[in-house]
Amino acid sequence: MNLKLLTTILFLWTWVSVTPLLDESDDVIEKFVATSEWADIKEGQSIGKGLHVRMNLETGRKEAKKLSKEDSESSGVGENRLAIKDDSIVDLGIVDDSLDVEKLEEGLKRAANSDDSSETLSGRFRTIEDLKKEMPNLKMQTEGEVLKDKMSVLSSTSDTDIPSLIIVLEELEDLAHKYDNGQLLVTQGWMKRVGELLFHPSEEVYKAVLRVISSATQSNPPVQVHCIQAGYLGTLISRLLSQSEKLAKSTIFAISSMVRNMPAALDAFKSLHGYNTLSTKLAVSSLGPLQRAILTFYNDILEQDVQLKSDAVITNLKPGGSMVCKKVSEILSDSNSSLDVVEETIYFYSRTQQLCSEEITSPVTERLKQLLILFDNEKNEELSLKIREILS
Numbered sequence: 270m271n272l273k274l275l276t277t278i279l280f281l282w283t284w285v286s287v288t289p290l291l292d293e294s295d296d297v298i299e300k301f302v303a304t305s306e307w308a309d310i311k312e313g314q315s316i317g318k319g320l321h322v323r324m325n326l327e328t329g330r331k332e333a334k335k336l337s338k339e340d341s342e343s344s345g346v347g348e349n350r351l352a353i354k355d356d357s358i359v360d361l362g363i364v365d366d367s368l369d370v371e372k373l374e375e376g377l378k379r380a381a382n383s384d385d386s387s388e389t390l391s392g393r394f395r396t397i398e399d400l401k402k403e404m405p406n407l408k409m410q411t412e413g414e415v416l417k418d419k420m421s422v423l424s425s426t427s428d429t430d431i432p433s434l435i436i437v438l439e440e441l442e443d444l445a446h447k448y449d450n451g452q453l454l455v456t457q458g459w460m461k462r463v464g465e466l467l468f469h470p471s472e473e474v475y476k477a478v479l480r481v482i483s484s485a486t487q488s489n490p491p492v493q494v495h496c497i498q499a500g501y502l503g504t505l506i507s508r509l510l511s512q513s514e515k516l517a518k519s520t521i522f523a524i525s526s527m528v529r530n531m532p533a534a535l536d537a538f539k540s541l542h543g544y545n546t547l548s549t550k551l552a553v554s555s556l557g558p559l560q561r562a563i564l565t566f567y568n569d570i571l572e573q574d575v576q577l578k579s580d581a582v583i584t585n586l587k588p589g590g591s592m593v594c595k596k597v598s599e600i601l602s603d604s605n606s607s608l609d610v611v612e613e614t615i616y617f618y619s620r621t622q623q624l625c626s627e628e629i630t631s632p633v634t635e636r637l638k639q640l641l642i643l644f645d646n647e648k649n650e651e652l653s654l655k656i657r658e659i660l661s
Contacts, residue, residue, distance in 0.1 A: 300314065300315050300316075300317070301314045301315065301316045301317070301320075301333060303316070303317070303320050303333055303334055303335045304334060304335060305334060305335050305337065306334055307323070307332045307333070307334050308332060308333065308334065309328075309330045309331070309332055310322075310330065310331040310332065310333050316333055320333045320334065320335065320336065321333065321334055321335070321336050321337070412444060412447065412449075412450060413449075413450070413453055415444065416441075416444050416450055416453055416454070416459075417457070417459075419437055419440050419441050419444065420441070420454075420457075420459040420462065422437050423437045423438070423441065423462055423463075424462050428466075428469060431471050431473065431474060434466070434469075434471075434474050434477070435473055435474060435477050438463075438466075438474070438477035438478060438480070438481055439477060439480075441463070441481050442477070442480045442481045442484045443484075445481055445484040445485040446484040446485070446487065448488075448489055450485075451484070451485035451486070451489045451492045452489065452491055452492060454485055454492070455491060455492055455495045460485070460492075460495065460496070460499070461499075463478060463481055463482065464478075464496075464499055464500075464501055466478045467501065467504055467505075472516060475516070476516070476519045479505075479519050479520060479522070479523040480519075480523075482496060482501060482523050482526070482527070483522055483523045483526040483527075484526075486523075486526045486527045487526045487529075488529075488530065490531060493526075493527055493528070493531055493534055494533075494534075496527055497527065497528075497534055497537050501527070502524065502527050502528070502534075502537060502538065502541060502543075503541050505520050505523055505524050505527075506524065506538075506541050506542065506543050506546050507541075507546075508520065509521070509546050509547070509550055510546060510549060510550060514554060514555070514556045514558075514559040515556075515558075515559075517550060517559055517562075518558055518559045518562045521547070521559075521562045521563060521566055522562060524538070524543070524566070525565075525566045525569065528543075528570075529569055529570070529573070530573060532573075532577065532581075535570060535573075535581070535582075539585050544585045544586055544588070544589060545588060545589050547563055547566070547567075548586070548589035548590075548592055548593045549589065549592070550563065551563045551564075551592075551593060551596050552589075552592045552593065552595070552596045554596075557606065557607045557609075557610045560596075560600060560610050560613075561607075561609055561610045561613050564597075564610070564613035564614060564616075564617050565613050567582070567586075567617055568613060568616045568617055568620065570582050571583075571617070571620045571621070572620075575620075583621060583623065583624055586621070586624060587624065590621075590624045590625070593625075594621070594624060594625035594627070594628040595628055597614050597617055597618065597625065597628070598625070598628040598629070598630065598632075598633050600614050601614045601615075601618070601633050601636055601637070602630075602632040602633050602635075602636050604636070611640065612652060615637075615640070615652055615655050615656060615659070616655060618655075618659050619655040619658050619659055622658075622659065629659065634660065637656050637659060637660055638660070640652075640656060641653060641656045641657070641660075644656065
């Protein structure tokens, strides 16, 4: 017998011995054929796209059907979702390329077999009541109660203990920005102690007080009204001219919080000579941060006027208008001015053209043209538009 014939015989014998005989009754795994009714998906059977698939938790089997019109309208074709229909059915949603049903099934199995059941969790963690019994000294407080405690500390702290004053004022600043907490400071009479510290000789304490007032008054009309009536606004305006530029910046922020978004507060600002004081401070300023703070404040209230369709701010700026416009022109024509100050200057110019038109000199025009190129390159459309309005 030659070698080729022997090899052929061995191959045929091996194939017959390892190949199982197929009975006509054995199921042949084919691709799942979907109908309009739910049907089981057999193990290993592949399913096509666009079918509605769910997991029957009672049988442990996947089921699928064709996507009906109702399915499309209720969930959106192609929308991935995992929704619990009832205790026994988990809707896996519409099958598409981005939804891995097998992974979802695995996740469900892991969740079902997880030790993190509600019983396990309840045994692992203690309730608040249990903690209170075990730790009777544990004190649970509302924010109002915390605020009351902080005010008690502030009231009992000596004015000579500057570090302690600053610590408690910083804690009050964090609490006062909440709308209800800000009003509690007023209704409980606690703001009085805060206001007294405006006259503290320490600049650090003064700045900490300003931050508390700014936090409490921001977008909180009842607190704004209280602070104006209590004389805090007048105190801040009267101190502004004699303050250093760094300290004045903090004062202006507090003033802004006290009067912003309230026409009546701006009327009080005017009657207390706020416009003239602020314009004078801007005219003698040399530092960018202070200039930016003043111009930002003016821009905020000018924008408020636009919304109210009013010219009140422009009218109130007129007495010191030439002083303000001259300073703004100096800032703008100075190539050393920081960009953030320049941006506020452009916004101010665009809103006060009727007031500052005479100050748009050649140096200012040249500088604006340079800035226009810069902002065009940076695709800053808003500032580019403002400059074009000024130059037109």
